[in-house]
Amino acid sequence: MSKYFPYEKFREGQREAIEKILGSYERGFKNIVLKAPTGFGKTSVALSSMMFYKPVLHSVRTRNEIQPVLRDLKTSFRKNRDFRYVFIYSAHRMCPLLKNKNVDPNDFWLGCQILRLSGRCEYYKNLASVDEEDIFRIVSNEDLPEKIVDEIIKRHNVCPFFALARLAEKSDYIVATYPYIFDPDLQEIIFGERDISEFSVVVDEAHMLSMPSRIFSEEFSTNDIKHMINEIHRWLGDLPLIRESLNKLLNQVSKIGVGGGLRKIDKKEVGLDDHLIDLVIDASIEIKKKVLTELLERRGVEEALSRKVYSVKIATALSALKDERFDIFVSKESSEEAFIKIAAVDFSVIGEVLNRYKKILLMSGTPPTQEFFRDLIGLKDLEYIDVREFTDWSPIDSMAIIIATELSSKYEERGEVIYKLYADYIKIFREEIDHLKMIVYPSYDFMRNILKYLDLDKDLVEDQKTKYEDFLDNIFIERDATLHVVAGGKIAEGIEFVDKNRSLLKAVFIAGTPYPQPDDYLKELVKRRPKDLDEEIFRRRLLLNEAFIRSAQAMGRAVRSPEDHALIVLGDRRFLSKELREMIGFKRAGFARNIFEFRSLVKKVVEEYI
Known part of the structure; x- marks a missing residue:
């Protein structure tokens, strides 16, 4: 079991998780969901387990998440030199002709294809003179993807993307961003005629599968x-x-x-x-x-x-x-x-892709429920492993939670009175907390109606064009900034507010239960639900899972290790729901029935906990 484990010692629960994964596969399960928090070491567990079912495609959401996987692979390879590994991400970001220019990937692919077929790309033509072992030596000596790409260009003057793609054809463990797992056209570029059903797949951040539109x-x-x-x-x-x-x-x-x-x-x-x-x-x-x-x-x-x-x-x-x-x-x-x-608008597009693979390991700190994967996505033979069986700590243990029961974002209660009330609570939240803090709204529409009652002089506000860099650059300058973001968006779920392995974010205010908007997209999902699933059951599972994932992901931005502590404000009385509380995992909370109790509780948490 420890043959491919990268390190000398296991963290708490890792050995047990690997044993349970391998045991589940041996008992005939094809699909496994691993629920484990940030800091548990999911990557090491996945590598140690899935290497017994090679070849493996290990998918990550963004190219920034490739490096931790490469680090573990590099360490494991030094112990066991009986496998080959490689990584793949966006070709346009590797292309030596673009020099970090921002281009649309689909636009790039067509241009790249035309240049290759016409013989106008010298970097591609030079591939014929490069040995795959030379490329692998560069990969196995470094764990920063950008450095590897630069080194391939510097040493061999070739296209790094296609050099790595050729290596992937014979590799045992391939780390790639989502498109190379879910897009058959891109897979054909990488694997050619190789049978994709031979592969086992790891899907990191598997909560992204909770909505088809997140992937497709x-x-x-x-x-x-x-x-x-x-x-x-x-x-x-x-x-x-x-x-x-x-x-x-x-x-x-x-x-x-x-x-x-x-x-x-x-x-x-x-x-x-x-x-x-x-x-x-x-x-x-x-x-x-x-x-x-x-x-x-x-x-x-x-x-x-x-x-x-x-x-x-x-x-x-x-x-x-x-x-x-x-x-x-x-x-x-x-x-x-x-x-x-x-x-x-149909979950079958996700299930259709995943069911092609030999074995599947879905990992997340906040995955959907077992019933969701089975009934909505269509993954049968499914085992659900929660590492809380093996560990004493969970991120929720490091959170002081206040539920503001005077607030509600229900559609029938929305109006200027409730928008102003939310703004008044947020003003207190900003005044009392002298650290980086984040307010998370269910939608842009709801956020816009509240922000008109707030002074936003020093605040950072997310919109549809916001980039990670816009927030990160300002956060490291203004350590007490207030962030206004949308649940399920790129900031609330995709950004790491971390410095020296500690979270900079000390407080999160979830301003309204982040159920999906009752818009036309939701209506189409319900209409296209699996035929054997009752409409009300489907809707309930969809709404609850999405509210849980969006809430838990936002809360988790503030606690990235056992050393972190944070204040979490759940600004909606609907968080009193037994189902939602059980899914999020908290048993105790402070209750603020009005704005005066809220100020008092926030002061107490700041003084005694943060």
């Missing part, structure tokens, strides 16, 4: 559509069928009001049938070729590859609509610009 969706803006119309006119002349369909789409979007979550657009009403989508795809390819040809002659390869073609981005997104399990939605959070989202 593409997005573009109304401004992107206008750019595409101009591109078609410039490069191809007038294509009336495409122009009319795009203008119909813009017209439909203009009729939708601000807020209200995702609103469905009937693709038939705007003429988006399979024939029209094929025309859009063909047009985008033709435009990309013309742009590349002109820029290659005038400006060179680097400029040609980095030039954005909006048509490619939109064509790629629209191509998903050829699958009936996808629909088109609009998100409009301001009157200036709207975003069109092409998203999966």
